[in-house]
Structures are given as C-alpha cells and as structure tokens.
Amino acid sequence: MRLNGVDTVFRALADPTRRAILRELRGGERTAGELAQLFPLTKSTLSGHFAVLKAAELVWTEKRGTQVIYRLNTTVFQEVVAGLLDLFGPVEKEAARDPEAG
Amino acid sequence: MRLNGVDTVFRALADPTRRAILRELRGGERTAGELAQLFPLTKSTLSGHFAVLKAAELVWTEKRGTQVIYRLNTTVFQEVVAGLLDLFGPVEKEAARDPEAG
DNA sequence: TCGTTTGTTGGCTTATTTGCCAAATAGCAA
DNA sequence: TTGCTATTTGGCAAATAAGCCAACAAACGA
Numbered sequence: 242m243r244l245n246g247v248d249t250v251f252r253a254l255a256d257p258t259r260r261a262i263l264r265e266l267r268g269g270e271r272t273a274g275e276l277a278q279l280f281p282l283t284k285s286t287l288s289g290h291f292a293v294l295k296a297a298e299l300v301w302t303e304k305r306g307t308q309v310i311y312r313l314n315t316t317v318f319q320e321v322v323a324g325l326l327d328l329f330g331p332v333e334k335e336a337a338r339d340p341e342a343g
Numbered sequence: 344m345r346l347n348g349v350d351t352v353f354r355a356l357a358d359p360t361r362r363a364i365l366r367e368l369r370g371g372e373r374t375a376g377e378l379a380q381l382f383p384l385t386k387s388t389l390s391g392h393f394a395v396l397k398a399a400e401l402v403w404t405e406k407r408g409t410q411v412i413y414r415l416n417t418t419v420f421q422e423v424v425a426g427l428l429d430l431f432g433p434v435e436k437e438a439a440r441d442p443e444a445g
Numbered sequence: 446t447c448g449t450t451t452g453t454t455g456g457c458t459t460a461t462t463t464g465c466c467a468a469a470t471a472g473c474a475a
Numbered sequence: 476t477t478g479c480t481a482t483t484t485g486g487c488a489a490a491t492a493a494g495c496c497a498a499c500a501a502a503c504g505a
Contacts, residue, residue, distance in 0.1 A: 247359075251353065252492095260430055263430045273452055286493070286495070306501095306502060307501070309453095318431035327366065375482060387467095390482060410482080411483095
C-alpha cells in the first residue's frame with residue numbers, strides 16, 4: 242500500500258493469472274521463465290503481469306545472471322488485510338482512517 | 344466467493360468508487376439515492392457499481408417502497424481473507440485448496 | 446566477438462470497464 | 476389514470492487492460 246495505494250494492489254489482485262502467479266510463489270522463489278512455463282501465455286504477456294505485481298509490491302525481484310528471480314512479498318498481505326478492515330471493519334474515529342486509502 | 348468466484352469479488356474491490364461505497368455502508372444501511380449523492384457521478388453510473396457489488400455479494404439489497412436499501416455483507420470479508428491466505432499463506436496440502444479459487 | 450539464453454519493451458488488436466444521457470420501469474399518491 | 480419520485484437499463488464514447496508478435500537489451504560461454 243503506502244506509496245502505491247490500495248488501488249494498485251487490489252487491481253493487481255483482480256486478475257486470475259496474477260493470483261495464480263502469487264500462489265505459485267508461495268512454494269518459493271521462481272525465475273520469470275519458470276513461471277512463464279506454467280501458463281499458456283507468451284513470455285511477454287507474463288512479463289507484463291510481473292510488472293503489475295512488482296508495481297503493487299506484491300513481489301520482490303532479484304537479478305541473477307541472465308535470469309530474474311521473483312519472490313512473494315508477504316508483508317503486503319498484512320496491508321491488504323488492513324485495507325479490507327477499512328472496508329468491512331467497524332467504523333472507527335474518522336481521523337484514524339487514511340483518507341487517501343480508497 | 345463461492346458460486347461467484349474470487350474473481351468477481353476481487354474485481355469488485357478493484358474500483359476506488361466501489362470501495363468508497365463499501366466504506367460508506369460500514370456506517371449502516373443507505374438507499375441508492377443517498378449513496379449516489381455522495382459521489383460526483385450520475386445515478387446510473389452508481390447503479391452500475393451497485394450491480395457489480397451485488398454480483399460479488401459484497402452487499403445485500405432490499406426494496407422498500409420506491410427505494411432500494413443497500414447493506415454491507417460482512418460475511419464476505421472472511422471469505423476474502425481466506426482468499427488472501429490462499430495467495431500469501433503457507434503452502435498447504437494440495438487437496439485442501441480449492442482449485443477453482445483462482 | 447559471436448551466438449545463445451533470458452526477459453523486457455513497443456506497437457497493435459480486441460475485449461472490458463467506466464462514464465454519460467435518455468428512456469424505461471416500479472411504487473405510491475392524488 | 477396521471478403525475479411524481481427512485482432506480483435501473485440501453486446505447487454509445489473514451490479509457491484501460493490483456494493478449495500477441497517482433498525487436499531489443501543484458502549476461503554469459505565458446
């Protein structure tokens with residue numbers, strides 16, 4: 242969230258392919274190529290999805306030689322839940338809620 | 344979730360106006376007209392957003408005379424969190440996860 | 446350097462989403 | 476019925492998003 246905004250994160254999560262990528266990453270780090278192999282999509286299409294996930298900070302990347310490693314950023318999970326509480330939780334003091342959050 | 348699929352819910356949450364509607368509903372039920380007044384959008388545009396939220400079962404509706412009452416469906420919150428755990432949580436037994444969830 | 450492997454970027458098409466206005470529908474009351 | 480209020484639906488334009496292919500860039504090994 243933070244700088245990115247809830248919007249970027251929720252939009253990133255709105256696509257089934259991107260959610261599948263995240264689920265795959267639960268099993269540990271994967272290279273872009275390994276991930277791409279798992280989907281009936283071209284590498285460039287996947288690369289676009291990676292970019293969206295990266296922009297939302299849902300994944301970390303690291304360059305290793307010619308390949309790029311993707312890892313899940315689990316800390317964002319907590320922030321997403323916080324965002325959900327902002328939507329479904331009890332109404333708190335108005336000042337306590339981030340007016341930019343929506 | 345359920346019949347609708349995670350997809351419908353996440354997509355519904357991906358729009359800032361719809362999230363603002365949900366936040367407004369935390370304060371209690373509102374009529375379509377009351378909600379529409381809060382946004383710089385036409386009633387028909389808001390009606391479209393309501394339809395998306397309703398399809399995702401994020402809100403309940405009730406017709407009262409000429410007006411339609413919207414209420415937050417907080418039970419879906421738990422399902423969304425479950426969906427998030429499916430994305431960020433530890434890898435569980437493969438059979439334990441809903442293969443249709445993504 | 447040359448060629449190969451690995452990923453990303455640019456350009457394009459198609460599909461989806463968001464918004465508006467105008468018209469239609471539904472309930473209620475005169 | 477007629478009229479009034481409240482909301483949804485249909486049709487359309489503009490913006491976004493997702494996909495592909497082709498070209499480009501970066502890192503490595505021969």
